[in-house]
Amino acid sequence: MNLEQYDQIIIEDLEIYGYHGVFPEENEKGQPFFVNAILFTDTRRAGTTDELEHSTHYGIVCNVLHDLIGGEPHKLIETVAEEAAREVLLQFPLVRAITLEVRKPEAPIEHPFRSVSVKITRGWKTCSVAFGSNMGDSKGFVDQAIVALREIPDIRVLRVSDYIKSKPYGGVEQEDFLNGALLLETLLTPQELLEQLHRIEQHAHRERTVRWGPRTLDLDILIYDDVVMDTEELILPHRDMLNRDFVMKPLAQVAPGQIHPVERKTIRQLWEAMKITHVYS
Numbered sequence: 001m002n003l004e005q006y007d008q009i010i011i012e013d014l015e016i017y018g019y020h021g022v023f024p025e026e027n028e029k030g031q032p033f034f035v036n037a038i039l040f041t042d043t044r045r046a047g048t049t050d051e052l053e054h055s056t057h058y059g060i061v062c063n064v065l066h067d068l069i070g071g072e073p074h075k076l077i078e079t080v081a082e083e084a085a086r087e088v089l090l091q092f093p094l095v096r097a098i099t100l101e102v103r104k105p106e107a108p109i110e111h112p113f114r115s116v117s118v119k120i121t122r123g124w125k126t127c128s129v130a131f132g133s134n135m136g137d138s139k140g141f142v143d144q145a146i147v148a149l150r151e152i153p154d155i156r157v158l159r160v161s162d163y164i165k166s167k168p169y170g171g172v173e174q175e176d177f178l179n180g181a182l183l184l185e186t187l188l189t190p191q192e193l194l195e196q197l198h199r200i201e202q203h204a205h206r207e208r209t210v211r212w213g214p215r216t217l218d219l220d221i222l223i224y225d226d227v228v229m230d231t232e233e234l235i236l237p238h239r240d241m242l243n244r245d246f247v248m249k250p251l252a253q254v255a256p257g258q259i260h261p262v263e264r265k266t267i268r269q270l271w272e273a274m275k276i277t278h279v280y281s
Contacts, residue, residue, distance in 0.1 A: 097123025
């Protein structure tokens with residue numbers, strides 16, 4: 001996410017009395033905390049119309065922060081910062097990202113100091129996911145998976161492609177697949193999103209026995225924002241997506257402008273090139 005493209009609403013030194021700390025006396029007596037927040041958003045429409053409905057009401061943001069940070073105690077201000085940032089992003093749809101700092105000027109430290117703080121930046125990331133099924137009620141499994149994704153607060157499903165039929169990929173003899181793709185926004189990290197997808201697959205009784213074999217449900221992260229990573233659990237962007245027309249065709253329907261982080265071309269450009277050269281699976 002390129003934060004330079006956004007305008008900023010800035011809140012400085014919001015004082016909140018809270019009860020966070022690892023020592024019992026901190027949870028009992030409490031102490032003042034100070035919060036700084038930068039809300040990354042687009043203020044153009046609000047600025048040209050002078051209408052509050054087109055902006056983010058920073059007074060209400062302060063109320064939300066005050067209620068959360070002044071409420072349930074936590075041991076770590078890292079947790080306080082995470083929960084506060086998430087709550088703002090969930091409650092205020094015009095806020096695309098937030099930089100949040102929680103300062104603790106009266107922390108129990110033996111040496112002279114001015115303050116300690118935790119500062120984080122969190123925001124909505126755009127992600128594309130491929131889905132497929134060729135066992136049992138394939139459409140039912142896919143439909144249920146999309147419903148399950150919509151029920152996760154940290155995920156917003158933006159668009160879902162048409163379902164298409166495709167021949168099996170990888171040389172294993174099996175039934176045809178029902179495939180498609182969807183575009184979503186998420187506050188989850190790539191690893192956290194992968195865990196949620198695996199959980200949904202398991203609910204559909206997915207078994208990983210034969211590579212490229214039949215499955216009740218398959219959910220693959222294709223592109224996660226501009227992240228490029230290669231771990232044992234996850235490779236981003238999906239290393240074989242450009243060889244699969246049953247992935248690229250529906251993906252071009254829901255995310256034609258999404259940029260492939262390695263190729264640096266849009267999905268529309270890559271799909272058009274694939275059709276011209278007939279590089280199909």
